[in-house]
Amino acid sequence: xxxxxxxxxxxxxxxxxxxxxxxxxxxxxxxxxxxxxxxxxxxxxxxxxxxxxxxxxxxxxxxxxxxxxxxxxxxxxxxxxxxxxxxxxxxxxxxxxxxxxxxxxxxxxxxxxxxxxxxxx
Numbered sequence: 039x040x041x042x043x044x045x046x047x048x049x050x051x052x053x054x055x056x057x058x059x060x061x062x063x064x065x066x067x068x069x070x071x072x073x074x075x076x077x078x079x080x081x082x083x084x085x086x087x088x089x090x091x092x093x094x095x096x097x098x099x100x101x102x103x104x105x106x107x108x109x110x111x112x113x114x115x116x117x118x119x120x121x122x123x124x125x126x127x128x129x130x131x132x133x134x135x136x137x138x139x140x141x142x143x144x145x146x147x148x149x150x151x152x153x154x155x156x157x158x159x
Contacts, residue, residue: 041089042116042119043086043089043091043112046082047082047085047086047089047091049069050065050069050079050082050083050086051086051091051092051105051109051112052109053065053068053069054092054103054104054105055105055108055109056068058104058105059095059102059103059104060102060103060104061097061100061101061102061103062076062079062080062083062100062101062103063076065079065083065103066079083103086103087103090106090107091105091106091107091112092104092105092106093106120132133147133150
């Protein structure tokens with residue numbers, strides 16, 4: 039897996055995933071108040087480029103940024119890291135935890151099982 043994202047990096051990636059491509063100003067416009075400084079967002083995006091999560095394309099006098107990794111791919115990698123680190127790699131242990139600690143109801147569990155059965159077929 040590529041490196042783990044910080045909270046700030048992940049927040050910017052969520053904006054880029056939703057917009058598909060954006061300038062620094064476009065990203066800032068999507069962030070909640072209080073808005074971070076332009077230089078802060080620009081620096082974080084450059085770090086994301088270094089980590090190979092984002093690419094840039096020249097546009098006018100600036101750049102447009104786009105994700106190099108899909109949200110689903112990152113989510114899957116992150117979930118596996120959590121499952122391995124906290125649940126010994128056991129999906130059963132992770133689901134049991136959510137059922138016991140997070141009041142997951144039977145209908146939600148049934149939906150998960152239906153999705154799993156679709157994948158098997």
